[in-house]
Amino acid sequence: MPKDVSGLRVQLLGQPRAWLDGVEVALGQARQVAVFAILAGRGVGRSGSWVTVAELLDGVWGGAPPASARGSLHTYVSGLRRALRSTGAPVDPTEVLASQQGRYRLVVDRDAVDVARFEQAVAQARTVARGRPEMALSLVDEALADWSGDALLGVPGPFAERERARLEELRLSALELRAELMLTLGGHRELIPELTELTERHPLRESLYAALMQALHRDGRTGEALEVYYTAHRVLRAELGVEPSDTLHALHRKLLTGSGAHPVARHTGWLCVTPPARCKAAGHGVRLRGRDDELAHFDELITDLLAGRGGVLFVEGEPGAGKSALLGAALAAAGRGGFQLAWAVADPAHRNQPLRTITACFGPDAGVLDVPADVDDDVLETAADHLVDFVREACSRGPLAVVVDDMHWSDEASVVVWQRLASSTRQLPLLLVAAASSGHGRSDLATVKRCLRARGADVVELSRLCDDDVVGLVEDMLDARAGATLRSVLRRAVGNPLFATAMAEDLLRRGVLHISDGVADVDAEEPGLSRRMQAIVDRTLQFVVPETLRLLSTAALLGQEFAVSHLLAVADAAPLEVAEHVAAAIAAGILEPAEDAVTFRHPLQREALYQRWSEAARTVAHRRAAEALSGSGCPIEVVAHQLAAVTAPADAW
Ligand SMILES: Nc1ncnc2c1ncn2[C@@H]1O[C@H](COP(=O)(O)OP(=O)(O)OP(=O)(O)O)[C@@H](O)[C@H]1O
Ligand SMILES: [Mg+2]
Structure with a gap:
């Protein structure tokens, strides 16, 4: 068995093609391709099944193959092995396309066959x-994107047809x-x-x-x-x-x-800008766990709105805490009922485009088109006045809820308009809702929150979900009960719904999560993060500046919890600088002060920071840390921990 044949990639959803170590394999003439396709279809995985000569003959030529078919089959197999060899890949073609007692097998990773x-x-x-x-x-x-034409395009024979x-x-x-x-x-x-x-x-x-x-x-x-x-x-x-x-x-x-009438009963001229269908902000179909109080609060605000009374709500929470899902569950469906809806999700492209976020809320009806970044202040002012008038006018037609999600990406002029609108909610049937990730470090949003609090408006901080709710949301997702190991794995999400759903999805995609008799479980807990999970967790660190991230990667070497004095010993920076970065990381919600120490709020974030080191660099860094810690008179077990990490096996994922 070859050590690694994952270098073979096969396309059958379209014209059959194959690549070995990135180099295309010339599959040859149509019948040779048919042989290859049968072997590829059956050979998936190391334990892929062997295909007999009879099956190949039947698959390529059908019930009555000509006398010459066996010889041709032999020629095709040799031709395919030659083509595999011609790619120059350092593998033995007779191990990739193996034969044994009149049977053949193509060894190819499951993930490598479309x-x-x-x-x-x-x-x-x-x-x-x-x-x-x-x-x-x-x-x-x-899945559908993998198709590049009719499956097995141009391949002859009964197998291909079936x-x-x-x-x-x-x-x-x-x-x-x-x-x-x-x-x-x-x-x-x-x-x-x-x-x-x-x-x-x-x-x-x-x-x-x-x-x-x-x-x-x-x-x-x-x-x-x-x-x-x-x-x-x-x-x-x-x-x-x-x-x-x-x-x-x-x-x-x-x-x-008419009994199937869709409940979109709108008056003419009513605003209805809903979140994009694919936007997770919609929160459709998701049963929210552990947010009963917040939903009840929204219900009160909506009841008030329908009675003509406005309100403001600012929702904050760490990345992935479930802000968008909450807005979606509380408001998206309600918008079909008795009030108008204007909804935007700010994104990083909005940051430097004045009024971009707020105009996205109201759509083209608002009549404010793209405002250039270098617009004069008085033009901006006029456009902002126009938007406020537009909202007043909309409110004269009926109650209106204005939602801005991911407000931390909004341009500053939109935040100013939002604040102006907030001060009109006492006079208008206007419900103003915004959600932002905590840790963004924006001073204008901090001011907005301060003003809201001073006026007695609500700023809701979404807390972590409890373990049972985390398990519950994954059970809803998988439509199955969670087994003991899965429950234990999910504790690493520490109450963050994004981490919990991403972990479950990752396990599912990697094929290690199995569901039987209504119970979903994994065989064992695995350390480390897959590349996909790493990318998801990395995104939750996006508000942290690179210098602080670098220091956090060093801190990650010390473990989930560490003493700041130990970080001072191992960090390549002046004490004041280290203290500033630690303070910034605490403000961003990445670290939390603990007794005599600091801890990473999320083990997954620590793992992601730890995995930023290449294996070689990590080994050197642990050794250096051991030296620095022992030189600064740290307890022997702290030094030993670093030395143990030098020799620890690589993470399994
Ligand atoms: N209370 C909950 N119950 C069940 N699922 C939830 C809950 N909160 C969030 N989710 C799910 O968790 C995932 C992350 O939630 P969501 O996108 O709403 O978080 P967010 O705080 O808006 O994240 P971001 O900071 O990236 O904007 C989504 O798949 C969402 O459906
Ligand atoms: Mg969100």
């Missing part, structure tokens, strides 16, 4: 579809799942063109008609939705001689009787 990846991602999407529709949608989208039909069926069912998820997440408008085309290309698939009917209806195009039904009826009658299924029929009746 078909296997596709099947796994769609299965994972189905697992989380109910509990986490947005995660399911991203899994399905990634496989093409099977994969096309899988692709269509993935598209159906995608449509369902998009409908759940409110993306009906986006879906209409795609479903229209799909129903034309696959006129006998009833579920596609059903999805299209729902999408049109939700977009207020019930007449066209009914037309789709009549088309389906006609086509099914003409092609198959059957009536539409009960499901389609029931949907049709619902539309006719």
Whole structure:
């Protein structure tokens, strides 16, 4: 068995292609490709199954292969091995394409074959579809993106034909799942063109008609939705001689009787700028754990709003604490009811574009277009006045909720307008809500909060969830109970819902989380972070300046909890500088003061900082730390801890 054959990558969802160590393998003529495709389909994983000569003959030539077929098969196998060798990769082709007693096997990693990846991602999407529709949608989208044309394009033989039909069926069912998820997440408008085309290309698939009917209806195009039904009826009658299924029929009746009316009852001129369908801010379908008090608070504010009384709420929390999910759960659905909604999610591109965030809230109706970064103050002032007037006018038509998520990325002029609006909420039926990550270090937002508090308005800090709620949200996500090891793994999230969901998703994607008899569990806790998790955790450190991050990486060598005096001994910086960085990290919520020491608030953040060291650099750093600590008279166990880390095996992930 070769030591590492993960260098082989195979594409079957399109024209078959393969790469060995990044170099394309010339797969050769059509029948040779057919042999390769059969072996690739069956050979997934180290324990991939052997394929007999008879199976290959049947797969390439069918029931009655010509007498010459066996010889040709032999030639194709040699041709494929030659092509593997021609890539120049340092592997033995007879180990990659192995033979044994008249059987053949292609050894290839599961993740390296697009078909296997596709099947796994769609299965994972189905697992989380109910509990986490947005995660399911991203899994399905990634899976579908692997297709670059018809599967096994141009490959002859019965195997290819069967496989093409099977994969096309899988692709269509993935598209159906995608449509369902998009409908759940409110993306009906986006879906209409795609479903229209799909129903034309696959006129006998009833579920596609059903999805299209729902999408049109939700977009207020019930007449066209009914037309789709009549088309389906006609086509099914003409092609198959059957009536539409009960499901389609029931949907049709619902539309006719109006009982399926979508609750978007809006007056003309009402504002309705909802968060983008894919924006996790929507919080659709997610059952919020541990936020009953906050939701009740929102309910009170909404009741007040509907009664014509305004209000302000500023939500803060560490990255991933669940701010967007809370806004989504509390407000997104409510916006369909008795009040107008204006919603924006600020992003880093807004920072230097005056009024960008607040105009994103109101959409083009507000009449303020792109304001250049170097705009004169009086022009900016006029535009800001115009926006405030626009809001007043909107409020004269009915109650309005204005939501700004990720306010820490907002441009400063928008924050000023937001504050002006906040001071009008006593006179207007205007509910103003903002969410920002703590640790952003913006002084204007600190001032906003101070003013709000002084006026008796609410600033809500989202706390950590308790362990049971963390387990509960993962159980909702997986639609299964969590086993003991999974529960223990989830403690590393320390009450942060982003970390908990990301860990569960990561375990699922890596195929180490198994669900059986309604229980989801992993075999063992593994130390370290996968690359994907590392990227997610890194994003939560984005407000920390590089110099502080560097010092934190050094601190990470010392463990989860460390004495500042030990950090002073090992850090390559002056004591005052170290103290300043520690204070900055405490202010950003990365470190927390503990008795005689400082601790990382999140073990996952410490791990991510620790993994920033390459293995070689880490070894040197631990040795140097041991020397520095022993030189400064630290207790022997602290020095020993560093020396032990020098010889510790590399992390398993
Ligand atoms: N209370 C909760 N119960 C269940 N799931 C939650 C809860 N809070 C958040 N989540 C889920 O955790 C993930 C992270 O939440 P969310 O994106 O709302 O956090 P955030 O504070 O807005 O993060 P960021 O700082 O990146 O903006 C999402 O998948 C969300 O659906
Ligand atoms: Mg958010």
